[in-house]
Amino acid sequence: MRELISSPVFSIMLSLVAFEAGSIIYKRIKFPLFNPVIIAIVVVMFVIKSLNISVDTYNKGGDIISFFLSPATVILAVPLYKKMKLLKKNLLPIMSGIIAGSLAGIFSTVFLCRLFHISKQLTLSMIPKSVTVPISMSVSKQIGGIPAITIFSTMLGAIIVIVICPLIFKIFKIKDSISKGVALGTSANALGTSKAMEMGETEGAMSSLSIGLAGIVVVIFSPIIVKLFGNFIK
Helix, strand or coil, rough: CCHHHHHHHHHHHHHHHHHHHHHHHHHHHCCCCHCCCHHHHHHHHHHHCCCCCCCHHHHHHHHHHHHCHHHHHHHHHHHHHHHHHHHHHCCHHHHHHHHHHHHHHHHHHHHHHHCCCCCCHHHHHHHHCCCCCHHHHHHHHHHCCCCHHHHHHHHHHHHHHHHHHHHHHHCCCCCCCCHHHHHHHHHHHHHHHHHHHCCCHHHHHHHHHHHHHHHHHHHHHHHHHHHHHCCCCC
């Protein structure tokens, strides 16, 4: 029995079953806090704690899932291709929104970490939190952050965004599909895109575009901002 638990197959099946259970619960309840990812995280943590499974043992299968994470994002290009005419027509405002949103995410993180006296290494770990996990991890390593903290902050930030985004859209009376998609993709990566696709095809297409472009902005500007504002980050 212990050999089965220690195998990568167990970790993979646990992750898949936990996420599928979360998806079923979310479809029935339709409440943002019951997002499939949140439920899957809780279930996996409970199981590995109950069975006394080490993180290293779980990661034997988790690393295999992570390996396919980057290639899987390629499929996000499909809805974007369908909306190519819309993209060309609104290219300037879309690009401006993505760049502004990405930079706002970086600067707000630096400012708030300084305000609450967060250590420099934790600040560096959270700077790339708005982009998808493979990119945020890479940037975090480059600028001296802790990848594990980056993953946590990326997931937590995305979950917070998808929970409060309906309220934000309602308060500020945001009804434009492009604006919603760009906002979700830029601030909440793949989780935001899954939420955008629930709203509509246009929202999903714009959100998937935003993931890639926001990643590029963060990759380019994060090291520059860290270098220029290094004395501010303490």
